[in-house]
Every structure is written in structure tokens, then in C-alpha cells.
Amino acid sequence: QKEVEQDPGPLSVPEGAIVSLNCTYSNSAFQYFMWYRQYSRKGPELLMYTYSSGNKEDGRFTAQVDKSSKYISLFIRDSQPSDSATYLCAMSSAIAGGTSYGKLTFGQGTILTVHP
């Protein structure tokens, strides 16, 4: 079983739709939860970053973390064609020393297409 499972998609939605992207994980030590966006032929760029459980909002983007269910989500409101990209969830246990050193464990990625 993979440590992080992400709904693979792909997702195709009309402009203006609300998009929901989800990941589940199995490692209870994960404390830091991130969403990266990756455009074609580009490296991932950090979109949202949360620590522990709760919600975080940034413009049209909302990240939710439910540690009790080991489930994280990213919501995109009023989606735009420019949101078309691959979205990657990533997690880190951030344990000093040991073998983690803040290593990111990624989900498989979800390809999102927002059509006009």
C-alpha cells in the first residue's frame, strides 16, 4: 500500500466550476501537508501549505486537513482555464534526525483541465 494515495483523475470541468482534489495517507507521523501545482514542462510549485488539521484559504483555493481520517483536500472555486495543470499532494513528517529530514512524500498527481 502506498503511503499517499491521490485520486488519479483526470478531471475535466467547465470554467467556473468548483473543483475538489483529494488524497488519503497512511503514515500517522505526517504533520505538514502541501499542494503543489505543476504546469506542463515545469517543475512543481507550492500552492498551499498547512500544518496539522484544519482549513486554510488563499483566494480561490482552500486546503483542508483531517488528520483523524488521514484525508486532505484542495478546493478550487470559480475555476479558470489557467488552473489547468497537474496537482500533487505532498506530505512530510519533518522529524529532525533519523531518516526523514523533511522528505516530501507525493501522491500520484491529478491532471485537471478547465475548459472555457
Next chain:
Amino acid sequence: EAQVTQNPRYLITVTGKKLTVTCSQNMNHEYMSWYRQDPGLGLRQIYYSMNVEVTDKGDVPEGYKVSRKEKRNFPLILESPSPNQTSLYFCASSTSHRGVSNQPQHFGDGTRLSIL
């Protein structure tokens, strides 16, 4: 401009011919890491480095070597490449605190390697 630069961006080569992918960052980051990205598997960490002369294995280190002789550079070496190392490779860097990588990690734009 703060950036992580990888070279080459694309390379087609043959089995057994040693190659090096360079990575350089201009942000004075302590932490650097290499990932490979494969369809359905997301990004997986190959090696990471907490500082000059300090490196360690990630999840998929077999067939790869790294070195960290200078803070800004973290080359990835494939001594005897094989077709199963055909992949998209990303270098990333970040600051660190008490031996742990901080977020965000800044990614380069990737190197697509094809081993025939």
C-alpha cells in the same frame, strides 16, 4: 531571480554510458534533493543533502550517485544508466532548520532522460 537550474533539460543516451545531470541553486539553501517522476507513481526521492559533504539515500537510490562539494551544486550521476532509469528528474532546494527541510521546496524545471 531565485531559481534552481538543471542541465541538460533533455537527454537521450544509451545503456551504460555514464552521465551527469547538474543542479545549481542561487538561494544559499542548505537542503537539496533529487526526485524522479514516473506516471502513476508521483515524485519519489532519490537522494538528498542537508549541507556540503552531507548526503543520504532517499526511497529509490539504486543506480544513482550524488555529491555535494559546494553549497550551490548537487549533481546527479548515473554511472551505468539502464532503461529503467528513463524518467523525468527534478532537483529541489530549501532552507532548513535543525536538520529538517523547510517549506517550500523550490523545484527546477526538470530533466527528461531517455536511456535506450
